[in-house]
Amino acid sequence: MAYEATFGDVLRSQGVSRRAFLKFCSTTASLLALPAGTATAMAEALSETRRPSVIWLSFQECTGCTEALTRSHAPTIENLMFNFISLDYHHTLQAAAGEAAEHAREEAERENAGKYLVLVDGSVPMLEYCSTVAGISNKAMLEDACTNAAAVINIGTCSAYGGIPVAKPNPTQAVPVGHIIKDKPIVNVPGCPPMPLAITGVIAQYLTLGKLPELDHLGRPVAFFGENIHDRCYRRPFYDRGQFAETFDDEGARKGWCLYKLGCKAPVTYNACAHLKWNNGVSFPIQSGHGCLGCSEPGFWDMGGVYESVATGKFGDGTRLGAAALAGAALGAGAAVLARRKKAHVHEEDAG
Amino acid sequence: MSARVVVDPVTRIEGHLRIEAKMNGPAIEQAYSSGTSVRGLEVIVLDRDPREVWALVQRICGVCTLVHGMAGVRAVEAALNYEIPPNAELIRNLMIGAQYVHDHVMHFYHLHALDWVDVVSALQADPKATSELAQSISSYAKSSPGYFADVQKKLKGFVEGGQLGIFANGYWGHPGYQLPPEVNLLATAHYLDALAWQRDVAELHAVFGGKNPHPNLCVGGMPCAISLESGNQAGTALDVVGLERVRNIIGQMQEFVHQVYVPDTIAIAGFYKDWFKQGEGLGNFLTYGDFPAKGYGDRDSYMVPAGVILNRDLSHIEPVDLDAEDQVQEFVAHAWYDYGAGKEAGLHPYQGETKLAYTGPEPPYTELDVDNQYSWLKSPRWQGKPMEVGPLARVLMLYASGDARTKEVVDGTLAQLELPLDALYSTMGRTAARTLETSIMVDAMQDWYDNLQANIKSGDVKTFNEALWDPSTWPRKAQGVGRMEAPRGALGHWIVIEDGKVANYQAVVPTTWNAGPRDAQNQQGAYEAALAGHTLHDPAQPLEILRTVHSFDPCIACAVHLTDPNGEEVLTLNVQ
Numbered sequence: 069m070a071y072e073a074t075f076g077d078v079l080r081s082q083g084v085s086r087r088a089f090l091k092f093c094s095t096t097a098s099l100l101a102l103p104a105g106t107a108t109a110m111a112e113a114l115s116e117t118r119r120p121s122v123i124w125l126s127f128q129e130c131t132g133c134t135e136a137l138t139r140s141h142a143p144t145i146e147n148l149m150f151n152f153i154s155l156d157y158h159h160t161l162q163a164a165a166g167e168a169a170e171h172a173r174e175e176a177e178r179e180n181a182g183k184y185l186v187l188v189d190g191s192v193p194m195l196e197y198c199s200t201v202a203g204i205s206n207k208a209m210l211e212d213a214c215t216n217a218a219a220v221i222n223i224g225t226c227s228a229y230g231g232i233p234v235a236k237p238n239p240t241q242a243v244p245v246g247h248i249i250k251d252k253p254i255v256n257v258p259g260c261p262p263m264p265l266a267i268t269g270v271i272a273q274y275l276t277l278g279k280l281p282e283l284d285h286l287g288r289p290v291a292f293f294g295e296n297i298h299d300r301c302y303r304r305p306f307y308d309r310g311q312f313a314e315t316f317d318d319e320g321a322r323k324g325w326c327l328y329k330l331g332c333k334a335p336v337t338y339n340a341c342a343h344l345k346w347n348n349g350v351s352f353p354i355q356s357g358h359g360c361l362g363c364s365e366p367g368f369w370d371m372g373g374v375y376e377s378v379a380t381g382k383f384g385d386g387t388r389l390g391a392a393a394l395a396g397a398a399l400g401a402g403a404a405v406l407a408r409r410k411k412a413h414v415h416e417e418d419a420g
Numbered sequence: 421m422s423a424r425v426v427v428d429p430v431t432r433i434e435g436h437l438r439i440e441a442k443m444n445g446p447a448i449e450q451a452y453s454s455g456t457s458v459r460g461l462e463v464i465v466l467d468r469d470p471r472e473v474w475a476l477v478q479r480i481c482g483v484c485t486l487v488h489g490m491a492g493v494r495a496v497e498a499a500l501n502y503e504i505p506p507n508a509e510l511i512r513n514l515m516i517g518a519q520y521v522h523d524h525v526m527h528f529y530h531l532h533a534l535d536w537v538d539v540v541s542a543l544q545a546d547p548k549a550t551s552e553l554a555q556s557i558s559s560y561a562k563s564s565p566g567y568f569a570d571v572q573k574k575l576k577g578f579v580e581g582g583q584l585g586i587f588a589n590g591y592w593g594h595p596g597y598q599l600p601p602e603v604n605l606l607a608t609a610h611y612l613d614a615l616a617w618q619r620d621v622a623e624l625h626a627v628f629g630g631k632n633p634h635p636n637l638c639v640g641g642m643p644c645a646i647s648l649e650s651g652n653q654a655g656t657a658l659d660v661v662g663l664e665r666v667r668n669i670i671g672q673m674q675e676f677v678h679q680v681y682v683p684d685t686i687a688i689a690g691f692y693k694d695w696f697k698q699g700e701g702l703g704n705f706l707t708y709g710d711f712p713a714k715g716y717g718d719r720d721s722y723m724v725p726a727g728v729i730l731n732r733d734l735s736h737i738e739p740v741d742l743d744a745e746d747q748v749q750e751f752v753a754h755a756w757y758d759y760g761a762g763k764e765a766g767l768h769p770y771q772g773e774t775k776l777a778y779t780g781p782e783p784p785y786t787e788l789d790v791d792n793q794y795s796w797l798k799s800p801r802w803q804g805k806p807m808e809v810g811p812l813a814r815v816l817m818l819y820a821s822g823d824a825r826t827k828e829v830v831d832g833t834l835a836q837l838e839l840p841l842d843a844l845y846s847t848m849g850r851t852a853a854r855t856l857e858t859s860i861m862v863d864a865m866q867d868w869y870d871n872l873q874a875n876i877k878s879g880d881v882k883t884f885n886e887a888l889w890d891p892s893t894w895p896r897k898a899q900g901v902g903r904m905e906a907p908r909g910a911l912g913h914w915i916v917i918e919d920g921k922v923a924n925y926q927a928v929v930p931t932t933w934n935a936g937p938r939d940a941q942n943q944q945g946a947y948e949a950a951l952a953g954h955t956l957h958d959p960a961q962p963l964e965i966l967r968t969v970h971s972f973d974p975c976i977a978c979a980v981h982l983t984d985p986n987g988e989e990v991l992t993l994n995v996q
Contacts, residue, residue: 118583119581119583119585121583126436127457128457128458128459129482129977130434130479130480130481130482130483130977131434131435131481131482131483131977132479132481132482132483132485132633132634133482134482135482135483135485135632135633136482136633138526138615138618138619139618139619139622139632139633140619141619144615144616144619145615145619146612146615146616149585149586150574150578150585153585154583154584154585155585155586156583156585156586156588158586159429159431159432159433159436160431160432160433160434160531161432161530161586162431162432162586162587162588163431163432163534163539163586163587163588163589163590163591164431164588164589164590164591165427165429165430165431165432165962165966166426166427166428166429166430166962167960168589168590168591168961169429169431169589170429171589172588172589175588176588191459193458195778196783197778197780197782197783198457198458198459198460198776198778198796199436199456199457199458200436200456200457200783200785201428201429201436201456201457202428202429203428203438203783203784203785203786204783204784205783205784206457208783208784231479232459232461232464232476232479233459233460233461235464235476236464237463237464238460239459239460239463239776240458240459240460240776242459260479260634261482261633261634313645315884315886315889316638316640316641316642316643316645316883316884316886317641317645317646317881317882317883317884318645321645321655321656321884322645322646322647322648322655322656322881323647323649323655324647324654324655324656325655341631346626346630346631346632347619347622347623347625347626347631347632348619348620348623350623350626350627350657350662350665351626351627351630351631351657351662352630352631353629353630353631353636354630355630355656355657356626356627356628356629356630356631356635356636356643356644356656356657356658357630357636357642357643357644357645357656357658358629358630358636358637358638358643358644361475361636369464369476373468373469373472374469374471374472374475375469375471375472
């Protein structure tokens, strides 16, 4: 290839102004809670960069994570795909099929050795015949693609923690990516699916700063998974006052009272749904009347029934909470303690 | 040994699909369709609370993100005779309708278009001529010469940059591409437009379901209570602002479908009339029916009727009974599963079994053993016959049952293209049917919305029926079918409930009907039948295979699934 455009060249050729470009960088910086002044440094770094190669591997998945990516509005999928990254392998979106698609992957791995990102959605079955692409088992393709990768980003709960294929009785002996790849930096962006902003935010930070974000004990970016949904929920005041919806359309449900008694898992779930919200800020599950499923937590399918209140044994039922409205603040604090305990518990499981 | 063409991965679909074609010279003698990935999803719904099954089965697919959840909710409601309020039915219709419009448009532009549109050729287009063309077929506002020049400039920068990304290694320049550069530029512009449009219209699901993909649902109605307050006092996202947003989105959908999607389809189809003569497949069509006007239980009120059409005979529609043991059955003769009654047996979903029994080659492999078992998909049959499901089946069922709007749309389009009705039985006919049903759907959405608004104005804000929410009110044993017309076709979830828990669960989904392997009688599935006889210009660039397979809009994660109360016993598991 005689000439390869840098990021800045591409943007200029597409009529993206420096101002618009800086705006993208500062949006990214603020999303990731990076220090002031970072945006300018990012813009300078980016304008000299060839678009980084991204290889997206789809294993035991439902394509919900790709669908989530296409809903991203900052940056948009068009912008990401055509201006910021080179999406060199992605089954759902790429033009080439069969051998031509596999060649595209192999070329990208060779030309960008040591520099490309591997993004994975879906778990990997240890019964290798249970999932193949081009006749190659998912495990073999993962190991091959990661050999010369700079880093791995797990998109969604399935690749991060195993997700639904791993739920009991795990018929295909599926495992998360981290059980196979041990020698590369790995970022987990869980959720079923993950929030689009969390996917693009992590990619954008890597593009702009050349490094991966700060992670919590479960390998998740603190910027998106550092806070408890319950602590940021607009219905939290009702919880603290002991006002609960009893069904999906009683007076409390219409007035936005707390969904704790309908099984909401927000007190034990760390994600940005309550403050960043979904689909351009339109809503999030709790705002549309259903409790949180806890979908970004490891093992969430086995965290207790969807409609069972979390830890009722420890807290008593909602009626007692309601009667003890004055003690609401204390109970709220109790939930936070519970959440931390849960977090520590999960940590142990993960380590074990 | 005859030559074999293999396409794996088949890209621009959902999931993992492999096509092998046994060649006779340049022509496909026999095609083999293989789903190559299995998750074993349904085993985990057993013994769970039936009210939460929708959340698990919804994860069968994130593209058809709504439909398995909806079928799961309806299965439980059908088993319990659980009625839902009219508002909930209208909201569900709106959500399913939105799924059609979103899915079909994305399929056309992002999954299927590159089979017909040569992106690189768009660089040769005259933007002014493209603008004139656009304005001659549509009143869509984005049609100035400058608009197309900008798109072309972007594309040029992208291609000349040397990193082609998702366009790398496409079959650009293949002689099968027959569009003039101006039509290629028009379609490329709308590829980008549709990416932005889909992001906006997905917000409809977020209003009612909290997010998209994977919006929330509930047994007994909808979880989104209607808030009588708005602004900072709004209790939920479904307040006057949310409703107004839904109204606007329906308008956005109508604009894009009527002014972009429909005219583009007709414009592109006009250059590919030879594709109205091949790719038919089975000639048998099946629908389960959907979009109730007077409740799920009143099937006569469904907008799309249920039925079977055999051998293209539109004068006769066979009735469909999903509870009858001799109607819907699944076979595993050529699939990697065993049945207790032997490989030749067919089982009705209530008695469904799924025992993994892989007999294929150890990976890595180059060819499957197509004479024996070759897929993780089963072979569903109706009274022993293979069926095509999906938009073409629905359009034909509506047409055959005399639906006036469908007749008008179909006859008008065929007249415009100067094609006979038989042209529908083809690759391009299938693609055109998908577009035409979208235009019918997007107008129906307006009616559902108006009815919802009228109910709310008259004081009816009920969205949930709590009568049977408590499992202690249920009979000890119950069973039912949740039926749907998903965007990709007839979908059924069969549930058996015992003592308040799931005792058996079985999903038979659209892509299993279409993409399944041969059955015990050696009858081909719909993909396999449709591919037979295709001539490949260049076996190394199997564009013709992609065209026909994509015309079905494959969704393989949906199609490969397991349901088996015995699965746990049969599998060798090493769970820690």
